[in-house]
Amino acid sequence: MAVHANDYEGRPDPGLLALVPDTLRVVRARAWSPDWTRLVGVGDLGLRGFSGLLRSCRTLSGSEKFDCFFVTIYPSYPALLGPLLKRGAGLPFVLDYQDPWVGAWGLSTGPGPNGAPDVKSRVSRFVASRLEPLAVRAADALTAVSRGTYDAVLERNGTASPKRCAEIPLGGEPRDFEHLREHPRPNPYFESADGNFHLVYVGTLLPKGLGTLRAVLKAVSLVKDRRPDTYQRVRLHFFGTSNQSSGGPAPRVLPEAKRLGVGDVVDEIPLRIDYLDALTVLTQSSGVLLMGSSELHYTASKLYPALLSKRPLLAVYHEESSVVSTMRRVAPPPWGRLVTYDDERPAESSVESLYREFRALVEGATPDPGALDVEALESFSARAMARRLAGVLDTVVAS
Numbered sequence: 452m453a454v455h456a457n458d459y460e461g462r463p464d465p466g467l468l469a470l471v472p473d474t475l476r477v478v479r480a481r482a483w484s485p486d487w488t489r490l491v492g493v494g495d496l497g498l499r500g501f502s503g504l505l506r507s508c509r510t511l512s513g514s515e516k517f518d519c520f521f522v523t524i525y526p527s528y529p530a531l532l533g534p535l536l537k538r539g540a541g542l543p544f545v546l547d548y549q550d551p552w553v554g555a556w557g558l559s560t561g562p563g564p565n566g567a568p569d570v571k572s573r574v575s576r577f578v579a580s581r582l583e584p585l586a587v588r589a590a591d592a593l594t595a596v597s598r599g600t601y602d603a604v605l606e607r608n609g610t611a612s613p614k615r616c617a618e619i620p621l622g623g624e625p626r627d628f629e630h631l632r633e634h635p636r637p638n639p640y641f642e643s644a645d646g647n648f649h650l651v652y653v654g655t656l657l658p659k660g661l662g663t664l665r666a667v668l669k670a671v672s673l674v675k676d677r678r679p680d681t682y683q684r685v686r687l688h689f690f691g692t693s694n695q696s697s698g699g700p701a702p703r704v705l706p707e708a709k710r711l712g713v714g715d716v717v718d719e720i721p722l723r724i725d726y727l728d729a730l731t732v733l734t735q736s737s738g739v740l741l742m743g744s745s746e747l748h749y750t751a752s753k754l755y756p757a758l759l760s761k762r763p764l765l766a767v768y769h770e771e772s773s774v775v776s777t778m779r780r781v782a783p784p785p786w787g788r789l790v791t792y793d794d795e796r797p798a799e800s801s802v803e804s805l806y807r808e809f810r811a812l813v814e815g816a817t818p819d820p821g822a823l824d825v826e827a828l829e830s831f832s833a834r835a836m837a838r839r840l841a842g843v844l845d846t847v848v849a850s
Contacts, residue, residue, distance in 0.1 A: 458482035461696035485693030497526025523547035534589035548595040622836035623755030651736035655694035660744035670805035733760035743768035811846040
């Protein structure tokens with residue numbers, strides 16, 4: 452079930468429809484119009500769509516037989532459908548976290564100056580901390596993109612007792628890349644064959660990831676000072692750093708790049724680009740940049756499409772991130788170049804290591820794709836993740 456495309460404020464991504472099998476039934480629920488909900492300060496799609504989603508779920512459960520109810524967040528408020536349907540329709544309920552409902556937002560980060568919380572983000576976090584227990588305590592199972600995410604949920608909600616918890620990262624889908632090869636798209640962002648080294652980053656840049664970004668840009672600055680010929684070939688491209696699909700969000704990377712003297716080789720598109728466009732820039736890049744933050748649960752999902760793009764990787768992550776073990780297993784050097792930090796050694800203490808890896812990436816030959824552990828990569832595919840989720844659903848339904 453999904454909210455009707457006409458009720459989104461953001462720009463829909465039409466290319467995604469081509470990737471949805473015709474055999475998949477999709478039910479669309481209507482949401483309140485933001486034209487008037489914004490008048491009272493409400494824009495969240497989960498809130499605007501809640502009554503329509505509930506009405507559609509009740510209609511379906513009253514006319515057809517279902518075994519389980521599954522909801523993934525974000526948006527977060529639809530998680531409250533779980534307790535309502537469990538009580539009304541007797542359906543077991545599985546709650547999935549792609550991002551934390553109660554995290555740093557409104558506590559240490561927010562939309563205020565320099566990424567500080569503001570009043571609205573603090574209120575949002577307060578409301579979330581009161582509502583999350585209602586959903587979590589009703590859940591028969593919890594799944595999340597990382598174990599750290601659901602461990603934090605259980606710690607916040609000490610009386611919750613789900614029958615099962617499972618780590619299910621956002622896997623990569625090889626068939627999406629096959630679709631792209633069969634239906635190539637133009638790349639209006641850079642000319643991949645111009646002789647330059649195009650390093651691409653696709654995804655949100657969160658406030659807690661700014662330290663990692665600064666470390667990368669400082670390493671680029673060292674290249675500028677020590678290897679000017681190499682620096683002349685470097686181009687860094689950042690896409691979707693705001694995680695917004697419409698409007699005019701401010702750049703997050705360029706101000707830092709200019710401050711550190713490397714703005715001439717950096718460009719940024721804060722708005723999200725379409726999914727297939729994102730895969731296009733990954734596959735046409737000279738290398739892919741992956742950056743983590745101090746919040747480990749944000750780090751896993753970007754890795755798998757980057758691996759499937761079969762381009763060289765430069766990854767900068769906390770030592771405890773799930774990305775680290777995966778990269779060491781699937782993409783060892785020289786295919787994947789990994790720089791780690793930890794709580795005692797922040798990312799900005801790793802600039803020299805980053806400089807060495809970055810220089811080796813740009814100046815070295817493109818690695819042989821055969822160096823990738825393709826069999827291990829399959830274990831992180833969307834099909835493998837779906838199989839893992841099916842096991843959770845089977846357990847819940849059978850209990």
